[in-house]
Amino acid sequence: MTDAYVALEGERVIEARSRAPGATRGEIVFTTAYTGYEESLTDPSYEEQILTFSYPLIGNYGVREERFESDRVHPRGAVARELTDDVAEWLESEGVPAVDHLDTRDIVTEIRDEGAMKCGIAAGPDATEEDALEELRQCKHMSDHTDIGAQVSVDEVETHNADADGATVALVDCGAKGSIVESLVERDAAVHVFPYDASEGDVAEVDPDLLFISNGPGDPENFEQTGELVETYVGDVPLAGICLGQQVVANALGGETSKMEFGHRGVNQPVRDLRTNKVVMTTQNHGYTVAEPGDKLDVTQVNVNDDTPEGLENDDLDIITRQYHPEANPGPHDSLGFFDDVLGMAGE
Numbered sequence: 001m002t003d004a005y006v007a008l009e010g011e012r013v014i015e016a017r018s019r020a021p022g023a024t025r026g027e028i029v030f031t032t033a034y035t036g037y038e039e040s041l042t043d044p045s046y047e048e049q050i051l052t053f054s055y056p057l058i059g060n061y062g063v064r065e066e067r068f069e070s071d072r073v074h075p076r077g078a079v080a081r082e083l084t085d086d087v088a089e090w091l092e093s094e095g096v097p098a099v100d101h102l103d104t105r106d107i108v109t110e111i112r113d114e115g116a117m118k119c120g121i122a123a124g125p126d127a128t129e130e131d132a133l134e135e136l137r138q139c140k141h142m143s144d145h146t147d148i149g150a151q152v153s154v155d156e157v158e159t160h161n162a163d164a165d166g167a168t169v170a171l172v173d174c175g176a177k178g179s180i181v182e183s184l185v186e187r188d189a190a191v192h193v194f195p196y197d198a199s200e201g202d203v204a205e206v207d208p209d210l211l212f213i214s215n216g217p218g219d220p221e222n223f224e225q226t227g228e229l230v231e232t233y234v235g236d237v238p239l240a241g242i243c244l245g246q247q248v249v250a251n252a253l254g255g256e257t258s259k260m261e262f263g264h265r266g267v268n269q270p271v272r273d274l275r276t277n278k279v280v281m282t283t284q285n286h287g288y289t290v291a292e293p294g295d296k297l298d299v300t301q302v303n304v305n306d307d308t309p310e311g312l313e314n315d316d317l318d319i320i321t322r323q324y325h326p327e328a329n330p331g332p333h334d335s336l337g338f339f340d341d342v343l344g345m346a347g348e
C-alpha cells in the first residue's frame with residue numbers, strides 16, 4: 001500500500017509505506033550500521049538530515065532509553081526497508097516521519113553515485129507526491145543551516161561529576177553524544193558542558209585542564225565562535241576533539257574543511273595509524289572532512305578506504321583529535337583508549 005512518497009533531487013519520487021506520518025525535508029544520507037539504531041537516531045550529528053538505513057530490518061531488538069545519545073530523535077526523517085512497530089511508534093511519538101517498504105538499495109546507490117542530496121518526504125493517509133516535491137523544493141543545503149549549533153547545544157553550562165579527583169574538562173557542546181561525556185566521567189573527570197558559542201570568560205571560570213570540542217551536525221564553518229575558543233586556548237590548555245571537533249580545530253588552526261560526496265557513516269570503517277601501521281575498526285558519521293590540516297597539525301591516522309584524515313595531533317601544543325567516534329555507541333570499542341590519551345595530556 002502506498003501512503004508515503006520520497007522525493008529526491010531531480011524530482012524523482014519513490015513510493016513507500018508510511019510508518020510515522022508527516023511531511024519533512026533534509027539532506028538524505030545513509031548509514032551501513034547494522035546495529036545501534038537507537039544511538040544513531042538520537043545522535044545530534046544527524047540534525048537536519050534524513051537517515052536511511054542500508055541494513056534492511058531496523059528495530060528488531062526494541063527501543064530502550066538507556067541507549068539514547070541525547071534527549072530526542074535528531075534526524076528529520078527515517079527511511080528503511082522494514083521498520084518494526086517498536087521503532088515506528090517511537091518515531092511517531094517524536095513527530096519524526098518515517099517510511100519503509102521501498103528499495104533502500106536504490107536510494108543508497110543513488111546517494112553513492114550522485115552524492116548526499118536534498119530530499120522531501122510526505123507520509124500518511126493524505127500524503128501526495130506533490131507534498132513530497134514541495135518539501136524537496138524548500139529543502140536547504142546542509143551548509144546553509146548556519147544556526148545549527150543553537151539547535152543542538154545546551155543553553156547554559158551543565159556539570160557532570162563535579163567532585164571528581166581527575167581532570168577538569170571543558171567540553172564545548174556542538175551537538176555532543178552523551179557517551180562522550182560518559183567516557184570522560186568514567187575516567188574520573190569533572191566535565192563542564194558549555195554551549196557551542198561560550199565565551200573565553202565562561203570557560204575560564206572552570207580553569208580547565210582540557211578543552212574538548214564535541215561532535216555535531218552540519219558544516220564546521222558554521223561554528224566560528226567555537227573556533228575562537230580553540231584559538232584562545234591553543235598552547236595554554238591541551239585540546240581534544242571528535243568528528244566536528246576535529247574539523248573545528250583544523251579550521252581554527254589554519255586548516256581547511258570540505259564537503260564529501262556522501263561521507264562515511266557506519267560501524268566498521270578501517271582506520272590506519274601512520275606511526276604504528278595498526279588498523280582499528282571505527283564508528284563513523286560525517287559528511288565533511290579536513291581537506292588541509294594546516295601547518296600546526298600532523299595527520300597521524302587515515303581512513304583505509306580513501307586516505308582522508310582520521311587523526312590529527314600536535315605533541316608540542318598537546319592536541320589530539322579524531323574524525324571517527326572513539327566512544328562507539330554504536331560500534332566497536334577499538335579506540336576507547338583515545339579518552340585515556342587525551343586525559344593523559346591533561347595530566348591524568
Ligand SMILES: NC(=O)CC[C@H](N)C(=O)O
Nearest residue numbers: 215216243244286287288
Ligand atoms: N558526527 C559529526 O560530528 C559530524 C561532523 C560534521 N557535521 C560532518 O558531517 O562531517
